[in-house]
Amino acid sequence: GAVVSQHPSRVICKSGTSVKIECRSLDFQATTMFWYRQFPKQSLMLMATSNEGSKATYEQGVEKDKFLINHASLTLSTLTVTSAHPEDSSFYICSAQNRDRGTDTQYFGPGTRLTVL
Amino acid sequence: GQNIDQPTEMTATEGAIVQINCTYQTSGFNGLFWYQQHAGEAPTFLSYNVLDGLEEKGRFSSFLSRSKGYSYLLLKELQMKDSAPYLCAVRASKTASNYQLIWGAGTKLIIKP
Numbered sequence: 001g002a003v004v005s006q007h008p009s010r011v012i013c014k015s016g017t018s019v020k021i022e023c024r025s026l027d028f029q030a031t032t033m034f035w036y037r038q039f040p041k042q043s044l045m046l047m048a049t050s051n052e053g054s055k056a057t058y059e060q061g062v063e064k065d066k067f068l069i070n071h072a073s074l075t076l077s078t079l080t081v082t083s084a085h086p087e088d089s090s091f092y093i094c095s096a097q098n099r100d101r102g103t104d105t106q107y108f109g110p111g112t113r114l115t116v117l
Numbered sequence: 118g119q120n121i122d123q124p125t126e127m128t129a130t131e132g133a134i135v136q137i138n139c140t141y142q143t144s145g146f147n148g149l150f151w152y153q154q155h156a157g158e159a160p161t162f163l164s165y166n167v168l169d170g171l172e173e174k175g176r177f178s179s180f181l182s183r184s185k186g187y188s189y190l191l192l193k194e195l196q197m198k199d200s201a202p203y204l205c206a207v208r209a210s211k212t213a214s215n216y217q218l219i220w221g222a223g224t225k226l227i228i229k230p
Contacts, residue, residue, distance in 0.1 A: 034218075043204065043222040044160070059217075093159045105150075106218065108159040 003027050004096045006109035013084055014117055020080045021112045023094030029074035030096035034106060035067075038091045050077055084116045119143045121221035123205050128227045129195055137190045137203050137224045145210030151179050151190045152204040154223065160204055163190065192226075200228045 003026040013019050023033060032051050036044040050056035050071035058064050068080040077096075081088055091113050095106040120142045129135035141149070148167040152160035166172055166181035166188060178191040192199055202223040209219050 043220040044206075045220075046217055049217065091157070105162060105165060107162070108152075111157075111159040113157070 004030075004094065004107045004109040006094055006112050008112060009110060010113045010115075012115045012117065015085050016083055018080055018082045019084055019114060020078055021092055021094075021114075023077045023079070023096065023109050025075050025096040025098075025107070028096075028098050030077070030098055031074065032097045033071055033077040034095045034097070035069060035077075035079050036093045036095070038093060038111075044093065047079075081114065084114070086116045089114055089116045119207075119209055119219045121205055121207055121219055123203075123221040123224045125222070126225045126227065128229060129192075131195055131197060131228055131230050133195050134191065134193050135195060135226065137192075137205075137226065139188045139190070139205030139221055141186050141188070141205070141207045141219070141221075143207050143209035143219055146183060147208040147210055149179075149181055149188050150206040150208070150218070151177075151188075152206065153201050154204055155201045163203075195228050197228050197230070200226060202226070 005024045007022045011019055034049050035047045037047050038044050046059050047062045048056040048058045048069050050069050052071050052074050056069040066082055071077040091111050093111040095108045097106050123139045150165050151163040153163055154160040164179035166179050169181055171180045176193045181188045202225045204223045205221040206218045
């Protein structure tokens with residue numbers, strides 16, 4: 001199967017600090033990675049789509065300068081929440097996809113719960 | 118606009134069958150997914166439909182009618198562990214080479230003994 005990992009699983013930080021979340025595809029090459037945010041009892045909200053080696057495409061309303069995404073390799077994408085504030089506290093989930101395999105199924109990481117104090 | 122509707126909550130009995138419906142209105146259609154998501158965890162892939170008809174996978178089946186913008190997830194022989202939110206997601210086209218998943222808010226399935 002396709003396995004996607006995220007690190008860290010939980011992070012608590014002070015307001016104003018930056019937090020980096022890593023998303024790795026462990027047994028396949030992810031041509032595309034997606035970053036989602038999910039607030040309690042709400043559906044997943046797509047934040048951005050990134051293709052390896054190119055700039056991420058952000059959804060409307062998502063600040064590019066606040067949520068920095070880097071997809072430097074086919075197995076790693078990072079999301080950095082800069083100058084985090086309490087309203088950024090949420091469950092952040094990445095998913096990876098390998099379109100070259102002819103399947104468009106997204107495989108999700110286990111998520112990162114961010115709490116900003 | 119993009120819209121996906123599914124019931125907020127459903128209750129069923131252990132051992133029974135339940136059908137969770139999903140209707141969608143999206144700009145372009147390139148597949149529909151069903152995911153299960155336990156509290157505090159990432160979604161788990163259940164099924165994928167891109168053509169009309171029924172896809173069966175063990176206790177779970179998923180049906181799609183593109184003309185009606187409608188899908189359902191059928192769960193048979195319900196077990197207590199099936200209690201979870203079930204998410205319907207549609208892959209809508211943005212461009213010929215790029216698309217996104219539009220997510221429903223999820224249906225919380227409660228299984229009673």
